[in-house]
Amino acid sequence: MTTINTSEDLLRLLREDAHFYEQARRLILTDELITLPERFAAFAARVDGFIVQQEQFNQRVDGFIVQQEQFNQRVDSRFDRIEGDLSHFKNRFSESQVADEAATIAMAMGFTLVRVLSNSDLVQMSQHPGARSVAQNDLISFTRADLVLEVSDQEGNLEFIPVEISYTADLRDTDRARRNADYITRFTGQPAHAAVASARNDHNIQGLIDRGTVWWYPLEDHTDGAETR
Numbered sequence: 001m002t003t004i005n006t007s008e009d010l011l012r013l014l015r016e017d018a019h020f021y022e023q024a025r026r027l028i029l030t031d032e033l034i035t036l037p038e039r040f041a042a043f044a045a046r047v048d049g050f051i052v053q054q055e056q057f058n059q060r061v062d063g064f065i066v067q068q069e070q071f072n073q074r075v076d077s078r079f080d081r082i083e084g085d086l087s088h089f090k091n092r093f094s095e096s097q098v099a100d101e102a103a104t105i106a107m108a109m110g111f112t113l114v115r116v117l118s119n120s121d122l123v124q125m126s127q128h129p130g131a132r133s134v135a136q137n138d139l140i141s142f143t144r145a146d147l148v149l150e151v152s153d154q155e156g157n158l159e160f161i162p163v164e165i166s167y168t169a170d171l172r173d174t175d176r177a178r179r180n181a182d183y184i185t186r187f188t189g190q191p192a193h194a195a196v197a198s199a200r201n202d203h204n205i206q207g208l209i210d211r212g213t214v215w216w217y218p219l220e221d222h223t224d225g226a227e228t229r
Helices: 007-016 018-028 031-100 102-108 119-125 129-133 136-143 171-188 203-211
Strands: 112-116 147-152 158-165 195-198 215-218
Touching: 031 102, 102 112, 102 147, 102 158, 119 136, 119 171, 129 171, 136 171, 158 171, 171 195, 171 203
Parallel strands: 158 195, 195 215
Antiparallel strands: 112 147, 147 158
């Protein structure tokens, strides 16, 4: 029988006698503490499994997000095409309406319609020496003006009205109309009055209309059956 007199004897016995060591261990530690390493290992394994599953889930979510973004881009592109087609249709309808009302436009501005200038007329006008300082692209744009009216005032003096036509007029339309009016005066020496014909106006051009810088001919808004103010 082993005799234990000192702490060193106890430590030596614990190191040398595995059975005694296990019995001492169970006496000192609770079952919960004894099984803690195994329980922690099992918990760690479950956590690792959860992390793997979460990573797989994240990958599926990322894939869904990419697909959703691609879908959104296709939808946006399709809507842009539809909006562009609709805008083109509205503008073409507006151009047709204005062409039929050329005499009315002249009358509303206090003139009498003499004729509607053709593209050939504008090309011939742009042959004036004063056009040499104008950029070629600007001259081409001028010859493609939506509508140019030659009119006469009450004394029979000839003047011109370049009209830009759009369903919703904006600064681009007013800038083109004013530029065309400037070119016509430069090329012919006759007064020219910038005008826009539209069903609706961008708020940025209202000041030009109010000041009389650009004249506005209102078109019927057929989208809601009401006339624009």
